[in-house]
Amino acid sequence: MYVGVLTGGGDCPGLNAVIRAVVRRGLQLGMKFAGIRDGWKGLLELSVAPLTRESISGLLPRGGTILGTSRTNPLKNKEDTEKLTTNIKKLGLDCIIAIGGDDTLGVATKLYKMGINTVGVPKTIDNDLSATDFTFGFDTAVSIVTEALDRLHTTTEAHHRVMVVEVMGRHAGWIAVYGGLAGGADLILIPEKPFNMDEVCGVVRKRRNEGKNFSIIVVAEGAYPEEAGGMITKDTELDAFGHVRLGGVGEFLAKEIEARTGIETRHVVLGHLQRGGSPTAFDRILATRYGVRAVELAHEGKFGRMVALRGNQIVDVSLEEATGETKTVNQELYRIASIFFG
16 A cells, blocks of 8 residues: 655644654555655645655654645645646555644545545644544643743743733634643633633732732633634735634733733743644654554555544544534633632
8 A cells, every 4th residue: 555644734743753653553564655745735746755664763752744844725726626636646645644733634534525545643733623632742832831931930020020921722722721721820811712801901900919910821822802803813814724824912912901000011922932842752652643543544444534532542533523623622621720810
């Protein structure tokens, strides 16, 4: 069996660990592999390279992806769709293992319905893919946010400031809640619950009145004030999958808090720091388990499936189920976090 492997969408720690596991286990099963460069774009441009035991050596702790990535949508128009299917046949691929989030796996789902064999591996830094408890890369991102909050505590307290920390999370605030809870944030704002500026400033004032001269607020990039009615964006330009570029809620909050309370307020955008560097031990193991099971699914002819974590077991679910809806923050978890607000 000749299998193509690609990574699409935003990068995150653990991608290389998946690639390594897919190839190592697949070689044991007598399979051959083509590394598809830059996500679905590589199939449109016939940009592939062999994946061998030598080419995957040393990948386990390495961040990023050796295959490169992009947010290319190969099904955006009829011409690209025809080119994609033609090139898959030209390469002689028996299956494509797509490692990505909702957009990448959405393409894999549609290709499967078109008669092309696909298997999915869930990758999203936001942990917002339904049908799986956790996606790899999320634990690393939370660890980075937690360390940043630990460091920001000392400088924020020393200067008696309010610090607003903007983290990733377009439609779901998993990173904000986990990172904020672990890092002792005084307030956590998420997309699932539009915030009220009066209430935000009330928390800051209450802490100041109680003798706590600093506050740290964690906000997911997709969070927004009630009066805005929607996410705060950098611009109106859309990517290939119709998403706007988020950013600016941290700066917005900092300016509003300082204007309303008179307390010096700064903001920090962690941005791509959350994506970079080596994966945590948890993510290395999860990515490895995903990769092994994904290639075994391909070998067994179980196409149109995605590997998933349920409890402590790796299972497989239909791609259609996996990409059907966004997994939002568990409200009980947010309730626990809110106990420590203020």
